[in-house]
Each structure stands twice: as C-alpha cells, then as structure tokens.
Amino acid sequence: MEDNAKILALDLGGSKMLSALVDVKVDQNGDKKTQISGIAKRTLSKDSGKNGVWQAILSAVDETLEQANDSWDNVKRIGTTIPGVADPRRGLWVYAPFSGIENFPIAEELQRRYKRPVFADNDVNACAWGEKIFGVCQNVDNFVWITISNGIGGGLVLNGEVFPGKFSGAAEIGHFNVEENGVLCGCGNKGCLEATAAGPAIARSYRELVSLAASSSAIDPSLVASWVKYLGYAYGKTTVDTLRLEEEIILANQATAASIADEARRGNPLAQKVYRNVGKYVGRAASWAANLINPEKIVIGGGVAGSFDLFYPSLWETFQTCLFKQANKTITVEKTGLGYEAGLLGAAALAYKPYFNQIEEL
Numbered sequence: 001m002e003d004n005a006k007i008l009a010l011d012l013g014g015s016k017m018l019s020a021l022v023d024v025k026v027d028q029n030g031d032k033k034t035q036i037s038g039i040a041k042r043t044l045s046k047d048s049g050k051n052g053v054w055q056a057i058l059s060a061v062d063e064t065l066e067q068a069n070d071s072w073d074n075v076k077r078i079g080t081t082i083p084g085v086a087d088p089r090r091g092l093w094v095y096a097p098f099s100g101i102e103n104f105p106i107a108e109e110l111q112r113r114y115k116r117p118v119f120a121d122n123d124v125n126a127c128a129w130g131e132k133i134f135g136v137c138q139n140v141d142n143f144v145w146i147t148i149s150n151g152i153g154g155g156l157v158l159n160g161e162v163f164p165g166k167f168s169g170a171a172e173i174g175h176f177n178v179e180e181n182g183v184l185c186g187c188g189n190k191g192c193l194e195a196t197a198a199g200p201a202i203a204r205s206y207r208e209l210v211s212l213a214a215s216s217s218a219i220d221p222s223l224v225a226s227w228v229k230y231l232g233y234a235y236g237k238t239t240v241d242t243l244r245l246e247e248e249i250i251l252a253n254q255a256t257a258a259s260i261a262d263e264a265r266r267g268n269p270l271a272q273k274v275y276r277n278v279g280k281y282v283g284r285a286a287s288w289a290a291n292l293i294n295p296e297k298i299v300i301g302g303g304v305a306g307s308f309d310l311f312y313p314s315l316w317e318t319f320q321t322c323l324f325k326q327a328n329k330t331i332t333v334e335k336t337g338l339g340y341e342a343g344l345l346g347a348a349a350l351a352y353k354p355y356f357n358q359i360e361e362l
C-alpha cells in the first residue's frame with residue numbers, strides 16, 4: 001500500500017487513549033505527508049479493564065469520524081498501538097503490567113466491529129516503524145529508536161524491518177544498567193537507565209539537587225553559587241535567604257520533567273545540570289546500542305524528547321567518548337520527526353505498511 005490512504009489510528013496508553021484519522025498523501029517524488037484529523041481523547045485508569053478500554057475506543061472512534069467530518073467508506077485500514085506486551089502476528093494484547101489486562105484479542109475485536117483489516121503492535125515498535133514510514137528514517141534501514149517519557153523503551157529497525165526479538169523483548173534499552181547500585185527500577189534491578197533518566201527520575205534528581213543546594217552540602221560550591229545568583233541573591237550573604245530556599249524546595253517537590261526543562265531554559269543551573277545528566281546516561285546507553293548494532297541513526301522520541309536541546313550536547317559528548325568510532329563514522333543521534341503525535345503516526349504506519357515477523361507465542 002505505497003499510496004494515498006486514510007487510516008483510523010488508535011494510540012492506547014496506560015492513562016489515556018487517542019483516536020484519529022491519518023491521511024497519507026504520497027507526492028511525485030515518493031515523499032509521504034501525513035495529516036491528522038479528528039483527534040479524540042479518553043482517559044483510562046488502571047481499573048478500566050478490557051471493557052472500559054473497549055467502551056473508550058468505541059466512543060472515541062465515533063467522535064473522530066464526527067470531528068473529522070469524514071465517511072467511514074474512506075477509511076481503508078485500522079492501526080493500533082498496544083501498551084505493554086503485544087503479539088503483532090495475532091494482534092493480541094498479551095499483557096499490560098499497570099492495568100493487568102491480559103490476552104485481549106484487540107485486532108480481532110476491532111476487525112469484527114469495523115470490518116476493516118487491523119494491525120497492532122506495542123507502542124515502541126509502532127513508533128520505530130512510524131519513523132521508518134513517515135519520519136526521519138524513510139531512507140534509513142538500520143536504526144535504533146529510544147522513547148523517553150514516564151519510562152524508557154527501545155525499538156530496532158534492522159535491514160528495513162522491525163526486529164522484535166524472540167519473545168518481543170528486543171531493545172529494552174530502559175533496562176541497560178547505567179549506574180552500579182543506582183536507584184531501584186520497576187523491573188527489580190538497580191541503576192537501570194529508566195530509573196535514572198526517565199521523566200520521574202528527572203523530577204526526583206532535581207528535587208534532590210535543590211535540597212542539597214539549599215543546605216550547601218555534598219555539592220560543588222560553584223554550582224550552589226551560580227544557583228543562588230540565579231535566584232537573585234548575592235552569594236555569601238547569610239540573611240534573608242532561608243525563606244526563599246524553603247520556597248524553592250517546595251517548588252522543586254512539585255516540579256515535573258517539563259517544568260524543570262522550562263527552568264533550565266530560564267537559566268536555572270540546577271535544572272540544567274539535571275538535563276546534562278540525562279544526556280550523559282542516555283548517551284552512554286546509546287553508545288552500547290550503537291556498538292552492538294552499528295546503526296545509521298539513533299532517534300529519540302517520547303515526551304522528554306521535547307527537551308532534546310537541553311540534553312543533546314552532553315549526550316553527544318558521552319556518546320562519542322564510548323563509541324567505537326572506526327565502525328560508526330557517520331552515525332547521528334536525532335530527535336524524532338514524528339512530533340507530539342508519534343503514537344498515532346506509529347499506529348498508522350503499522351496499517352500503512354504492515355510487517356509480520358514470526359514471533360514465538362509467549
């Protein structure tokens with residue numbers, strides 16, 4: 001299906017789901033342009049269960065068609081992402097850790113309901129495929145995709161195909177150990193990249209750093225000095241500061257990865273240091289992936305990729321330090337070309353150009 005097409009795309013996550021129509025147009029040079037319309041959002045909770053998810057899908061799809069002011073007759077295929085473990089060959093939602101949903105034959109159910117071919121895979125593989133079909137890797141056959149959001153995931157495209165691994169578990173870059181005896185990860189190990197550099201880890205690191213800086217302990221004095229200066233005080237003044245520092249600690253406790261990025265852009269040296277560390281750890285993990293795979297590109301997506309400018313310099317520096325350069329002379333690390341709607345475009349890509357790898361049943 002290397003042609004113009006209209007696809008119903010569903011992006012299912014842990015806390016929300018999105019539905020939209022993706023209109024794919026191919027120009028004379030073979031370049032693909034996508035237009036997304038009728039985005040409908042539904043909130044999901046860990047208690048939603050299969051039925052809750054299904055009801056959310058039905059109502060969101062109705063809204064999408066109404067909003068996009070389009071006829072169902074124009075929709076050729078359906079693509080959906082699956083959060084957690086997926087079997088793309090059978091379109092099966094195998095398991096989602098947060099909601100406990102198991103063995104949900106979502107592709108079959110959608111096919112029965114909407115009478116269109118349905119293609120499904122986990123969200124990270126879908127995004128990697130989206131990058132290949134619609135993004136910055138349209139002419140790249142070997143690349144590594146890294147998602148940094150609430151967690152960190154990885155996808156591989158090798159020889160122009162998604163490589164899922166024997167049990168759909170390839171490229172678990174989020175569980176590369178980047179810090180010996182580091183923070184405990186959700187997987188049970190310590191020092192995983194996910195526990196060190198994903199959104200929640202960014203918030204935690206900032207909180208800890210502000211608290212250390214406020215008490216001027218165990219931290220580089222020049223960093224404290226520049227922070228105090230950023231707050232508008234002359235370093236070395238001992239009066240007045242206490243209330244302000246307490247306020248900073250309260251603010252830091254409420255900070256998110258996105259608000260910390262805003263602080264970094266405003267010049268807050270502690271926030272900048274947190275993002276430099278993100279780059280350092282992601283760069284180290286990316287170098288291991290590069291030394292193993294010898295890819296043409298490493299592409300970074302997910303919510304935290306919105307702060308790519310803040311962590312790229314230290315990422316590239318560390319990456320270069322750990323890379324086997326003789327074999328990776330032209331490799332680049334880039335931000336996703338899919339933008340904020342990567343999940344929807346990934347879902348559309350699954351349907352636009354389906355792949356089926358023979359994966360063992362779990």
Ligand SMILES: [Zn+2]
Pocket residue numbers: 174175185186187188189192194
């Ligand atoms: Zn882990």
